[in-house]
Each structure stands twice: as structure tokens, then as C-alpha cells.
Amino acid sequence: MTPKPEPENDEATGVPGLRTWRAVYLFVFGLFVVWVGLLVLLSRMPS
Amino acid sequence: MNTLDYVVLLGTILGIAVYGMWRTRGRHNLNTYLKGSGDAHWFVIGLSVMATQASAVTFLSTPGQGFASGLGFVQIYFGMPIALIIIAAVFLPIYRKLNVITAYEYLGRRFDTKTRLLGAAIFLLQRGIGAGITIYAPAIVLSTVFGWRLDVTILCSGLVVIAYTVSGGSDAVNVTQKYQIAVIFAGMIAAFVILLEKLPASLTLPDALSLAGGFHKLEAVNFSTDPHQRYTFWSGVLGATFLMLAYFGTDQSQVQRYISGASLRESRLGLMFNAVFKIPMQFFILSLGVLLFLFYQFEQPPVYFNQVEWKRHAEQGQVEKLRTIESDFAVAHTQEKQKLELWLAARHAGDSKSETAAHAEAMAAHERVESIRTQAGLAVDPLGKKKDTDYVFITFILDYLPHGVIGLLVAVFFSAALSAKAAELNALGSATTVDFYRHVIKRDADDAHYLAASKWFTVLWGLISISFALSATLAENLIQAVNIIGSIFYPVMLGLFVTGFFLRRVGGTAIFLGALVAQVLVIALYFNLNISYLWFNLIGCVACVLTSLIIQAALGPTAGRTETAS
Numbered sequence: 001m002t003p004k005p006e007p008e009n010d011e012a013t014g015v016p017g018l019r020t021w022r023a024v025y026l027f028v029f030g031l032f033v034v035w036v037g038l039l040v041l042l043s044r045m046p047s
Numbered sequence: 048m049n050t051l052d053y054v055v056l057l058g059t060i061l062g063i064a065v066y067g068m069w070r071t072r073g074r075h076n077l078n079t080y081l082k083g084s085g086d087a088h089w090f091v092i093g094l095s096v097m098a099t100q101a102s103a104v105t106f107l108s109t110p111g112q113g114f115a116s117g118l119g120f121v122q123i124y125f126g127m128p129i130a131l132i133i134i135a136a137v138f139l140p141i142y143r144k145l146n147v148i149t150a151y152e153y154l155g156r157r158f159d160t161k162t163r164l165l166g167a168a169i170f171l172l173q174r175g176i177g178a179g180i181t182i183y184a185p186a187i188v189l190s191t192v193f194g195w196r197l198d199v200t201i202l203c204s205g206l207v208v209i210a211y212t213v214s215g216g217s218d219a220v221n222v223t224q225k226y227q228i229a230v231i232f233a234g235m236i237a238a239f240v241i242l243l244e245k246l247p248a249s250l251t252l253p254d255a256l257s258l259a260g261g262f263h264k265l266e267a268v269n270f271s272t273d274p275h276q277r278y279t280f281w282s283g284v285l286g287a288t289f290l291m292l293a294y295f296g297t298d299q300s301q302v303q304r305y306i307s308g309a310s311l312r313e314s315r316l317g318l319m320f321n322a323v324f325k326i327p328m329q330f331f332i333l334s335l336g337v338l339l340f341l342f343y344q345f346e347q348p349p350v351y352f353n354q355v356e357w358k359r360h361a362e363q364g365q366v367e368k369l370r371t372i373e374s375d376f377a378v379a380h381t382q383e384k385q386k387l388e389l390w391l392a393a394r395h396a397g398d399s400k401s402e403t404a405a406h407a408e409a410m411a412a413h414e415r416v417e418s419i420r421t422q423a424g425l426a427v428d429p430l431g432k433k434k435d436t437d438y439v440f441i442t443f444i445l446d447y448l449p450h451g452v453i454g455l456l457v458a459v460f461f462s463a464a465l466s467a468k469a470a471e472l473n474a475l476g477s478a479t480t481v482d483f484y485r486h487v488i489k490r491d492a493d494d495a496h497y498l499a500a501s502k503w504f505t506v507l508w509g510l511i512s513i514s515f516a517l518s519a520t521l522a523e524n525l526i527q528a529v530n531i532i533g534s535i536f537y538p539v540m541l542g543l544f545v546t547g548f549f550l551r552r553v554g555g556t557a558i559f560l561g562a563l564v565a566q567v568l569v570i571a572l573y574f575n576l577n578i579s580y581l582w583f584n585l586i587g588c589v590a591c592v593l594t595s596l597i598i599q600a601a602l603g604p605t606a607g608r609t610e611t612a613s
Contacts, residue, residue: 011311011312012312013312013315013316014312014316015316021135021136021315024315024319025132025135028128028131028132028319028322028323029128029129029132031323032128032129032322032326035326035327036125036268036280039118039121039267039268039330040267040268042118042265043118043265043267043269045256045260
């Protein structure tokens, strides 16, 4: 038995501007990419 | 530490513990005790998940890691946002829909009892040993520095955490973690601000970045594909994703935290809070270490930070040798400081040719300093088993922070240790009660009986962890042993859950045998393959999934697929 997860839209995210969970996950992933990008820039900072 | 520090330390630690017991008094229902009252807000869940993961070692040792190796360790957290998104989208809705108390209940319902017990046993083995280390690791450092008795430090902190965890259960863990993490943030930010103020006034931000970059302390991301390098972008994104999936998705100490949310939304947002803030938080702690490195370029540090150990060796007949090392170090440090000032002067003058030459000279002077530091380490620890970097941050705290703030910072370390340990004890007690006692040993008792049993099991695990910590002698070896055990067992545990979630065709017998085969494979590879331990998380999980598929194919499509619950 692998229960199917409840449909994502059953419960509103309550996050302004991000109405679906898919949007929340994409936003979080986008922030992660930004963080890695900033860290890469920092790593390449000339001494 | 003076009286003010002790008042701040004891007031903070005991105040939070007593408040947690008072807030959760009279909660005597088994479900509430194990899962919480089910009204936790996403912010509380987020802090609780964060506090459970961040042990005292995070705040005591990580700045030392930043001091010695720079920002590269942050890459181990690259897998975390990815893992938490997968857990929020796939794992969490299933746990909530089944209304499980432990993650291993899912294995019992999806596969069979033997698979559930295998999962729970792996958790108890791994987390049971880990709970001893959670208290032991900070206690050994703090008792060494402050001259406290190690056994008394372990006993006192262990008994405090047992008291409030047993008293209030999961809710007490949530309530206390909220305040403990507030103390942690307050203390770390205070240390950061004071450290910034203590840097030389002439050192501008571009100078600081240039110096740190020049000493390779800002190399946060390494795209090397060499599997022997422990922390790279690839091991972080691929290997650590599996490590984080296993830890956050299948370790009861974490699952218990986020299934206590008032709704699926609260639990999910609590996880997303960590997905967003964990990398910046670790970056901040490592940056503190880099700042310490810069600070100690201009202020002479001890040649060996664990001064208690240093003095002990001096008293044991090495006094002349150690004094010579100290005076060599003082000369080398002064020379390095002069070279750095020349480098900065050339930078400010805009003379790139002189700057390049001064940089090379400063690097050579730094190498001389580091070589004397290595010599000092070998003089007191010929086998190289002790991590002197663990003492970098606490040395700065004691030497440069004002009284009161010192007490606050020591409270940070204890808060971190207690918050992680409380979640571990709560989870160990829950898994023992729900997965073994109620499911195998005594199946027909009432809630009051299981509630009492759960409290006794929590006490038992607390005492086991204290005994383990009291009998430990070599911290570094033990921490390494726990990491080894984690790297060996976590991947297969994750394999059990991944197979359960995604491969409907695999039944209980196939996954049980597949897990055993994968476990043997991981152990064999661990001792024969010299690669970063992060990769074993990927290898072990994939091995478990593939072997279970092969075994299921060999058994036949319907063999062992009896599902025990609907």
C-alpha cells in the first residue's frame, strides 16, 4: 500500500504571491540557486 | 567565567527547562505525548527542525572549521533544500495521511513487520549511540577549558534534558527548542558583532575580503569531480541530498518534529523554512570562523588553542621544548603581521606589482606560522587524534568577550546540546514504545500503560546515553565512529522508504532481503573504497532499491507482496 498524497491544492499555501505548493517549491529552489550563485561569486573573488 | 556568567548560563538553561515542564504540565495522553498536541505553527516546527539538527558541535566546532579550512564545508548543505522539497512533497503527506507516530510504522503498513522492525532497529542503533555523543562532545571541550569535572558536566546536562523530555514529551521538546534556538541566535550574533568590532580599524571590508580570499578561506564552492575530495559541489548536491533525505525523511528524531504540525501546511512551511535558511545559517557560522582567522592574523593567538592540554604537557617535562615552539611562533606571527601590513599598504597604494610581491611574502610567512603550529600539535598529540580547531572559538570567547556574554555563549553550546538531545530521546522513547513494545511485546494494553512505558523508555535511553558518554575517552574517535555508522546505515534506511514510496511492485520479503544485501555491500565498500563518505549515501540507497527489484523479479511478481494494512 502506497497511499497517494493528498492533492497539493487541498490546502492553501497561505504564502503571499505563491498560491500553489509547486510555486512554493520552485521559489525555494530558486533561492537555493541564487545562494549557490552568490557563493560561486565569492569563491572567485580576486585576492 | 565569573558569577555573572554563571547566573546567565544557569538562568538560561534551567529557566528554559523549567518553563518547558510548566507549559506542558498535565498532558497525559499517549498521542499528545509522542506527537505533540497537533497545534504547532510552521515557525515553531521550523525552529524545532533546525534545533534538532544543530547540535553543540555545530556552534563550537564549525567556527574552528571556518578558521582552518574556510567556507568549503557549506557545500554539505547544498543537498538540503532539494531533500526538504522532496520530503515536503512526497514523504510528509504520506506520513500525515497514515497518521503515524513513527516513520517505521509506514514500513510496517507498506511492507511487513520484519521490515518495520529492521527500520526501527537501524534507527535505535544509530541514534542511541549518537545521543551519547550529543552530550559528550561539547562536555569534553567545555570541561577541559573551564576545569569542570567531565562526569559532573555530562550528568548535570543529561539529567536536565531527561527531566523535561520525560515530563512534557514532544510538546516540551518543541516549546524548549523555540527558546533555546533564540538563545543560540542571540549569542552567535553577539559574538559576530563583537568580533567585527575587534578587527583593526584600518581593515576595510574590501581588505578583509582580499585577505581572506588570498588565504583561500572564501573558496565556498569547489567544482572538482575528484571523489576523494570530501566537500565539493557534486558531493554536496548528489551525495548530501541522499544524506539529508535519509536524515530528515526517515530519522524519527526529525520526523517527530515536523509531523507535529497543526496541518500539512504548517509542517510543509516548517520544512521550507529550513530549506531557505539553513545554507545562510551555516555560511554565517563558517564566516565567523573566517573572521576569527583574520582577527588572529593581527592578534597573536596561542600556538596551540587547547591551552589546558598544552600546559599539561609542559608540566610533564616538555617545558623547554614547548617554550621554544612558543617563542618561534611569536617571532613568526610578528613577521607575518608585518608582511600582511605591507601587503595591505601596497593594495591601498594601488601598486599591483608590489601587491603581488607582498602577497607572496605574506603567504610564505603564513606557511611558516602554520608549520610551527603543526609542530606544536605534534608535540602534544603525536598521533594527531585531537582537533585543536574545536578550541578556537571558545578561546576567543574567553579571551576577548565581556563577562555576561561569555555566560551567554556557553549557554548557546548547552542549549544546542540539550535541544538536539531532547529530540533524540523523545524519538528513541517513541520508536521503542510504538515499534517494539506496543507492536511486538505487549499489544493489548491501554493508553495509560503505553504512556508510562514511553516515559520509562525515554528515561532508559537517557541513562544509556549518559553512561555511554561517561565511559567515552577519545572524543574524536567516537565522533568519527558515529559518522561512520551514519554513513553505513542511513543509505539503506533511505532505500527502504524510497522503494516503499515509488516502487509498488516490490514486496516485504524482497525489500527486506534487498536491504540486507545492500547493507553488506555498503559495509564492504566502506572498508575497501577510499571516497568521500557522502557518496555512500547515494550508493547505498541505489543498491537497496536495485537489489530489492532484482530479488522481487527472482521471487516472482506476487511473492512477498502481502500488505499488512490498508
